[in-house]
Structures are given as C-alpha cells and as structure tokens.
Amino acid sequence: MGIRFRKSINLGLGFRINMSKTGPGFSWGGKGFRLTRTASGNIRGTAYLPGTGLSYQKEFKNPLAKESRQGSRKEKNEHRQMEAYENEKSYALDFKNIKSTGLSEIIEAARDERPYKLLGLILVVAGIFLFFINPSLIGLSAIGLILYFYKKEGPEVDIDYDFNENSKEEFALTNKLLAGILESDEVFLIEAIAEDGNRLVISKRSPLKITKNLPGKFKTNVEVTSLWSGNFSLSFLPDALLLAETNSYKAISYEDMEVDLRAEEFVEFGHVAKDANLIEKTYLHATKDGQPDRRYKDNPEISLVEYGILEMKNSDFDILLGFSDTIIDGK
Template structure:
C-alpha cells in the first residue's frame, strides 16, 4: 500500500509514504534533493542536477532511537466523602511527547499548517477589534480572512492512499474495527475510574467511572483531507484520527502521531449500570437499583430508589509508552464481531 502526502500550500515540502509487506518508508524534499527513510530504517539522501542525469546518493544506517517518553505513574487520590478511593485519571500525555521514531518530519509539516491557521485566527480577531477605532485595519482584517480561507482550502495535508492487493486484508483488520465503532449510537471517552467503598450507594458496582460524550465520524478533520475514510473520535478538546498507517492525536493546535506498532490495544465488553437513556443499539443484560441491598433487592429506606438497567457495552483501551492512555466505550457490541 502506498500513501502520498501532498501539500497544496508550500509550508514544508511534500511527502510520499509507501506501505508494503516490507514495511513503511517515506521521503520528502525539493527538486534536485530528496531525503528518503526506507522501510529498513536507513536514510538515503539523493542530490541531482536536473536535466543532466547526474546524481549523488548517500545511504546511512539506522540512527539512534529517540528516548521514549514513558507514561507517568497514575496519580491516586482518596476521596472518602464521595464513596470513592484509588481514583485513577485516564488521560493522554501532551501530544509533543507522542511521536513515534521516524515520524518527526511529517509531523513538522502538519504543525506548520496549524500554526498558519492559528496566526490567521489571531489576526482576524485583533484587526477586527482595532478596526472599530481605526478603519484602516480593515485591510489587514480581510488579508487575514483570505489567509484563513487559503489555509482551509489549499493548505490541507492531502492523504492519497494506494493499497496493494496483498495489504488490503492487513489494513482492513487494523482500521475496520475502529470504523465500525463510529457507527455506534453512543460513544464515550472514559476519563476517570474509582473503586467504591460502599456498594450500596453505587447500585452494587465495585467500580465507577467518569465518562464524557464522544463524537465518532468517518471524516478526516482539519488539517487533513483523504481519499479513504478515517475513524475520528472527538472528545472535548482532543481528537483521535485512526488512519490505515498511523494514529494522529490532536490537542488544540498540537499534534502527535504514533505507528500502530507502538500502540497496545485491548478490546473487551463490560457491564455498565446506565443512569442515562439506554442507546437503541445497546443490549440490556439485567437490572439493579440505585440503592441496592446485598441480596440484590432495593433498599426501601430511599424514596427515590429507581430501578436501573445493566447494559453490555464494548470497550477499547489504547496504551503506549509514548504517553497514549485512552479508553473508549461504545454501545453496540455487535459491530466489532
């Protein structure tokens, strides 16, 4: 499978990425000079004189790997008053730490596009405010608006995927499960987990989690455009973009990128006591009570003791020594079968 990264705006050169059964390699450069990272890990530099057929090639061995940014130990807090203890935050490291070896150059080009977009945003607001008292600044305002439009249309990182026949099945096994999750009626990002002191007040659950709604889509977000669907998950100010060859993590104007070989993935189902509306595609496997006795019956001392459904949800955990620590929960467990 081959991928060509083409930039329509000159913000850092063009990229060509090739994925085959021998591995992943990519190159970048300008006319007369190109640097290639081969699938074997070597770096090839090619200098040529256009029109003469004269060129010079220098290939060096695999360089020293970058230092891994290990996940920091999780912080645990005792929260006796809220019936919780051993609170565990489930968050990613900053994206600048999440860069697999050999991907720094691709990431640099993406960051330049985001930087220009940010400059245009700041320029639009500043010149608009100043123009109320100094109308001459309207000229700059429209200039920044034009820059904004240019970056949003011509400055996208164009991802063109060409999949070799012998790689189609490999790519499908990697990306289709995540694409299927986007079809789920409800998706959440698990941000925190807690152990419970008294299960009576947790509907009988020994653990509780804090979750936030997550938007799942097959569209690629800015600053990308692609000729193939991507599994994109948006939760708050963080976006995860699953492409056939890599995972991009976007935090506001910061971007990280990881090879799938650097990610550990765990998929399983979990019983979840649902206090909100049950999604239409969820499977209800039982019921409990908001305040439950040890025998499973309702504690009649509480007037608002309503019955709650127990749903079977899917869960995907993504971890990496580079700082990735994400847990996605989704309502339809059949889509990954």
C-alpha cells in the same frame, strides 16, 4: 412558664408578615379568607363568616418545601456518589507529554512556524533597556512581543498511501471493524472510571462525533475515520493513530501501542442506550433476593449494563473508547 413572642407587620394589599420565635411566616387574604405560610413552611388556609364566629381551617404541605426536600435528597445522593468515587482512576490525556512515534516528517511539515521569534525577543529586551534612556522607546518591546508570538500557519499536507493487496485488505478489515463499533447508539471517550463497591462506574465521559475527515491541514487518498471530542480528535490512519488538539498533532505507530477490544459491565444511574446489553435492573443497596434494602434511605434504582471498550495505550497515554452495542455485526 413559657415565653411567647409574636409580632405582625402589615404590608398592605392583604399581605402580612408574622414574626415569632420559630421564624417568620407570611399571610395573604381579605374579608372571609386568609392563606398563611407558617414558620414551619406549610400552607394554612382559613375560611370564616365575619361576625358569626364560624370558621374552617386546613393545613397543607408546601409544594415548594417538598421540592426543597427532594433537592436535599438529591444533593445527599450526589454527595454519597462523590464519596464512592474517591477510588476514581483518570484516563485524561496529557497531550503535551505524548511523544510521536510515527509520521515524524509529516507532523513536522504541518507544524505552525514562528519565524520572528528570535527577532521579537531581541526587540523586547532592547525596548526595556532603552526605556531608561527614553521612555518613548518602550514601544520597541510592544513590537517585539507581537513578532515573538506571531505564527505562520504551516502548509496543507497530503498523506498518500500506496497499498499492496495484503495491506489494502488488512486496512479494509480494520475499517469494517471500526464501522461495527461506531454504529452504536452511543460512542464516548471515557475520561474516568470509579469503583462503587465491587462494581465499576463510568464517572466521566464525553460523547464522540464521527467524521470521515482528517483534522487541520491534513489530507489523504484513503477513507479515514476520525472521532472528535471538543477540540481533541483521533484519526485511524493505515499505519498510525493521529492525535490532534487545537493546532498540535501527534502520531503514534500502531506497533508502538497496545490495542485491546473487550466488553465490561458498568453501573448506570440514569439513561441506558437502546442497543446496550442490559444485564439487570437492581438497587444500589439490594437484599439477596434483589429487593431494595430498607436500611438505606437514599437507594436509587440502577442498571447493570455491558459496554464495549476499545483501549489503546502506551507509556504516554491510555485511551478508552466506550460504545453501547457490543454485538459487532454491521447491522
């Protein structure tokens, strides 16, 4: 024999909460009609003629519950992608551990100075000792901390280049190549690449802003292309790659790094740039004839896209720049 439990709480203004073993339900209505949200989440509409016993009832799926299920499927799909990204390779820069191999005097000249660092340290230590003699002297430590962390900005630095004919032509060709790459609809810094089966996915990227200005206090007599991602930038000088993060600078001579320009195929789960080479549209799990594999409930449509990659690396870093248009034709 089954045991039923039901309790109704009237909240006024036509609202009522119905309690049962399966959970709470909510209803609202007046004379002749009532809308009920059942414990299962559906909406039940009831219309009736008072005093006649005639009524009509219809149950609908709750659209909010549907959105919830869609959200659940999305979460499962994101979870599946997170599991697939366990083989992720990071290309994040450890800026502090990058060693400069070029423009050493220029980098040193632009560095912010801390002229009172030693004096500040002495006052901090003295204030701590004197505190036990006279507590009011702890103020020396506060003054010492201010002096210790005080920074004096370095001067503006001009980098002047004097080209011969060959070097001038070579630099012009480099800038032309860069212009061809950066005319793409999308240019981005690749921070991580993962494997999804036997295919590659750019799992983390940052869009790049393109300017013709050097970062910070640097100026030069040639046109230089700089790429910005937040407070990080890289600038293509004639003889070195200038890296900047906030007010810190590193310069890497081109002779001290490997440069590779290539095209690679990646999976995109969403938007694809208009100028990208779309190889095909398929499914995450596809049959041999390209149809979706019905064994998988979460099986989104994906795009196989060819992106250009400009890789610059040495023992301290590995920078990957991605761009959508692999036809470098200057158009």
